[in-house]
Amino acid sequence: MSKLLWLIDDALPFPDFLIEEMERNNGWKIEVRYWENKPDSFIDYDRIFILGNSLSFPQERLSLLSWEWGVNPSRIQVFPGEEVRIIFPESFLSILEKFIVRSLSQPLFPLEARMVVPENRVLVLPQASPALEKSLKERGIDTIIPPPSFSLRREGVNFYLSPSGESVGAVIVLPSEEKKPPVSFSSQIQDTRRLVNLEFMKKQVEENRFTGETIIFILPKKGVSEEEWSQVFHLSWLLAQRDRAEVLVLVEEVLVAGEGLEKEYRIARSSGVIFEKVDFSNLLTQPTLDMRGIEVELTTERDKLRQRITANWLVFLPERNILPFDLAPFFRGDKIEGEILPLENPNISPFSSGIEGIFISLPGEEEKFSQVVEQYLRKGMVREIGRIEVDEEKCVLCLTCLRTCPWGAIEIEEQKKKTRINWELCHLCGLCTSFCPAHAIEAKGLSLEDWISVISLGGKR
Amino acid sequence: MKVVALGCDKSGYPALLRWGEKELLPFEEVEVFSIPCLGLVTEEMIFQILENSDALLLAGCPLDSCHNQKGSRGAYLKTKRVNSLLQEADISKKVAIAFVTSGKIGEIEKVSEEFIWREK
Amino acid sequence: MIIAERKPIKEIFSFLVPGEKVLVLGCGTCVTVCMSGGEKEARELSSLLHLKGWEAEDSTIERQCEPEFNLKAKEEITHADTIISLACGVGVQTLAEYFPEKKIFPGLNTTFMGMPKEQGLWEERCWGCGNCTVHLFGYICPVTRCAKSLLNGPCGGSKSGKCEIKPDRDCAWQLIYDRLKKENKLEVLYAIQPPRDWSTSHYGGQRKMIREDVRL
Numbered sequence: 171m172s173k174l175l176w177l178i179d180d181a182l183p184f185p186d187f188l189i190e191e192m193e194r195n196n197g198w199k200i201e202v203r204y205w206e207n208k209p210d211s212f213i214d215y216d217r218i219f220i221l222g223n224s225l226s227f228p229q230e231r232l233s234l235l236s237w238e239w240g241v242n243p244s245r246i247q248v249f250p251g252e253e254v255r256i257i258f259p260e261s262f263l264s265i266l267e268k269f270i271v272r273s274l275s276q277p278l279f280p281l282e283a284r285m286v287v288p289e290n291r292v293l294v295l296p297q298a299s300p301a302l303e304k305s306l307k308e309r310g311i312d313t314i315i316p317p318p319s320f321s322l323r324r325e326g327v328n329f330y331l332s333p334s335g336e337s338v339g340a341v342i343v344l345p346s347e348e349k350k351p352p353v354s355f356s357s358q359i360q361d362t363r364r365l366v367n368l369e370f371m372k373k374q375v376e377e378n379r380f381t382g383e384t385i386i387f388i389l390p391k392k393g394v395s396e397e398e399w400s401q402v403f404h405l406s407w408l409l410a411q412r413d414r415a416e417v418l419v420l421v422e423e424v425l426v427a428g429e430g431l432e433k434e435y436r437i438a439r440s441s442g443v444i445f446e447k448v449d450f451s452n453l454l455t456q457p458t459l460d461m462r463g464i465e466v467e468l469t470t471e472r473d474k475l476r477q478r479i480t481a482n483w484l485v486f487l488p489e490r491n492i493l494p495f496d497l498a499p500f501f502r503g504d505k506i507e508g509e510i511l512p513l514e515n516p517n518i519s520p521f522s523s524g525i526e527g528i529f530i531s532l533p534g535e536e537e538k539f540s541q542v543v544e545q546y547l548r549k550g551m552v553r554e555i556g557r558i559e560v561d562e563e564k565c566v567l568c569l570t571c572l573r574t575c576p577w578g579a580i581e582i583e584e585q586k587k588k589t590r591i592n593w594e595l596c597h598l599c600g601l602c603t604s605f606c607p608a609h610a611i612e613a614k615g616l617s618l619e620d621w622i623s624v625i626s627l628g629g630k631r
Numbered sequence: 632m633k634v635v636a637l638g639c640d641k642s643g644y645p646a647l648l649r650w651g652e653k654e655l656l657p658f659e660e661v662e663v664f665s666i667p668c669l670g671l672v673t674e675e676m677i678f679q680i681l682e683n684s685d686a687l688l689l690a691g692c693p694l695d696s697c698h699n700q701k702g703s704r705g706a707y708l709k710t711k712r713v714n715s716l717l718q719e720a721d722i723s724k725k726v727a728i729a730f731v732t733s734g735k736i737g738e739i740e741k742v743s744e745e746f747i748w749r750e751k
Numbered sequence: 752m753i754i755a756e757r758k759p760i761k762e763i764f765s766f767l768v769p770g771e772k773v774l775v776l777g778c779g780t781c782v783t784v785c786m787s788g789g790e791k792e793a794r795e796l797s798s799l800l801h802l803k804g805w806e807a808e809d810s811t812i813e814r815q816c817e818p819e820f821n822l823k824a825k826e827e828i829t830h831a832d833t834i835i836s837l838a839c840g841v842g843v844q845t846l847a848e849y850f851p852e853k854k855i856f857p858g859l860n861t862t863f864m865g866m867p868k869e870q871g872l873w874e875e876r877c878w879g880c881g882n883c884t885v886h887l888f889g890y891i892c893p894v895t896r897c898a899k900s901l902l903n904g905p906c907g908g909s910k911s912g913k914c915e916i917k918p919d920r921d922c923a924w925q926l927i928y929d930r931l932k933k934e935n936k937l938e939v940l941y942a943i944q945p946p947r948d949w950s951t952s953h954y955g956g957q958r959k960m961i962r963e964d965v966r967l
Contacts, residue, residue: 228640229667568784576700599699600671678798719760
């Protein structure tokens with residue numbers, strides 16, 4: 171006799187007579203509880219149904235609940251009651267019953283929701299940086315020194331070094347960067363001595379006045395740190411306010427001021443500093459005839475006007491490009507890791523390389539970086555063990571899945587002639603499943619039939 | 632015209648629901664479902680859905696902010712491929728993909744306009 | 752492995768007669784790996800046929816170049832009116848040999864022997880000349896990768912390292928030179944290659960390989 175638990179809330183009432191009828195017709199034992207009164211133990215129930223809507227219960231939340239309750243994730247199902255009630259008020263009951271019957275007839279996959287926590291230790295490549303080590307130490311994270319020769323491989327969510335046998339929870343990469351000016355400046359411009367960097371200007375402003383002069387700042391779109399932005403705002407304000415200088419700040423992309431910088435930006439603007447978005451590819455510079463200034467010709471994005479401004483000083487910040495870091499010498503993984511770069515994806519933690527557990531530290535941002543690493547090492551994540559699996563019979567070892575997985579969660583298991591999913595790294599994105607040309611990878615319970623279940627009986631509108 | 636819409640848990644599905652709340656949708660019938668990530672979508676699924684409907688609308692995270700890095704991109708490439716197969720075979724069904732966030736649903740409207748024009 | 756590409760859909764449709772039962776037969780080895788004729792593609796094609804009104808089924812066998820595997824699918828094969836084989840040319844012919852009475856059409860154009868340069872990109876590497884001498888050319892086969900199969904140096908028509916016949920392809924001799932230069936082995940090229948005996952290649956007629964010791 172199947173023992174079923176229904177978790178409901180006030181939004182959707184669950185009539186008692188319905189329970190009795192279903193129990194009678196099907197021989198089930200149904201228990202209905204409000205979320206606030208949920209049972210202490212969930213292990214006795216064959217299935218746990220949530221009466222709610224698909225929006226509030228995405229896969230991630232279900233994984234978390236199955237870990238909290240200590241049950242096999244395939245025992246928990248969401249019945250989108252909200253949607254069904256709106257569309258089929260009359261057939262609500264029979265649809266509900268069909269849903270339960272269908273759920274019970276499906277096999278339970280041997281799955282487990284596991285809380286995975288990386289080891290509280292990191293490895294810095296190619297070699298440790300004192301600033302970073304200090305920052306990490308302050309947060310209670312140990313750094314290990316890379317041995318003279320070693321190879322790294324993945325073990326669950328951690329990395330294992332041979333031959334020393336140590337393991338770390340994360341690998342930090344310190345890439346090198348190249349600096350170049352945001353716009354190319356001819357040697358003549360440099361001869362004017364009026365083309366300067368931020369440091370120089372800062373010092374000059376302390377010692378001299380720039381009354382009535384025109385100063386133009388040129389900022390690239392990449393590689394300007396928050397610290398540098400703050401300095402630019404401060405300097406430009408000072409020059410405009412104190413010295414009544416004409417200050418123009420040219421940027422390639424519209425400013426996205428970070429927290430705390432908004433205020434500084436507004437202060438600068440209200441003191442008369444002009445900020446303009448300009449296309450750097452048609453920005454021209456020329457020294458003035460007396461070689462004491464620089465003429466700048468530009469087109470503003472705003473009104474598309476071509477202007478020529480004579481500046482006494484041109485302050486530029488270099489564009490800093492992070493060079494790709496080659497992991498291959500260090501990481502003898504199955505996937506040809508190749509070169510990694512920081513991912514610029516706002517929905518994935520900053521400093522990520524894409525490969526889970528490998529972070530790229532950017533110069534000048536050690537504080538923020540160590541905070542991100544600390545969070546990764548401490549927080550832990552719930553992963554569904556066994557959810558996506560490779561069928562040995564069908565796998566032809568074409569390596570498509572290995573190359574496709576964005577997180578690096580797939581390895582070759584040669585003894586069994588197939589590839590294998592590292593469940594501690596798997597994010598259930600399903601790319602391996604959908605790209606496998608041999609149909610050898612199954613996402614259990616997440617296939618077409620599984621989620622187009624009940625509602626495909628009709629329409630939503 | 633019957634349209635099936637599939638959205639990812641993170642952005643597509645919430646966006647589709649908001650779109651569905653609007654009074655006037657241009658199609659007679661729309662079915663909306665959620666999946667964990669658009670990366671799970673296969674060509675086979677698309678064809679199966681198209682056997683019982685006129686068009687499929689996929690909604691997922693924008694390409695450079697997919698929560699799973701490449702889920703949306705995988706679906707995008709498959710959509711392109713299926714559409715070119717359908718076109719080669721002279722079948723008048725279509726798959727469209729909209730990149731949205733739960734707050735910005737404009738692209739769904741834009742993409743569904745295409746369907747209307749085609750029907751006309 | 753063997754690389755093949757699916758024929759244009761219109762060509763495949765032109766093989767078929769309305770109303771007949773079609774079986775799309777995929778192959779589970781080379782064409783699965785290069786994503787032209789595996790289970791996925793077989794299913795795709797049969798779905799397209801469905802949508803176009805044909806009664807279509809799909810099935811995929813391990814390797815169509817093995818008689819035993821073909822015979823395993825005997826039932827589906829005999830049941831169908833027409834079979835679209837998504838195997839390479841070898842598979843199509845093997846299938847036909849064991850089912851001579853059936854109407855069989857190739858669904859793929861078999862092209863070359865190659866490797867995946869990266870995900871989704873396969874390049875030709877071997878032409879099957881029957882006399883492998885890649886070690887004499889820095890491990891880049893000029894027979895295959897040079898459009899003219901020159902063995903003693905470039906033709907001189909290449910521009911910026913690209914072949915004059917197919918400007919989007921690299922000049923093989925440029926690649927050979929660059930590779931040998933990098934490894935400091937340019938002297939290898941001083942050896943003059945005599946005119947080759949092509950009888951070991953396709954030009955000598957259909958080839959065979961025999962291993963007497965396994966023929967019980």
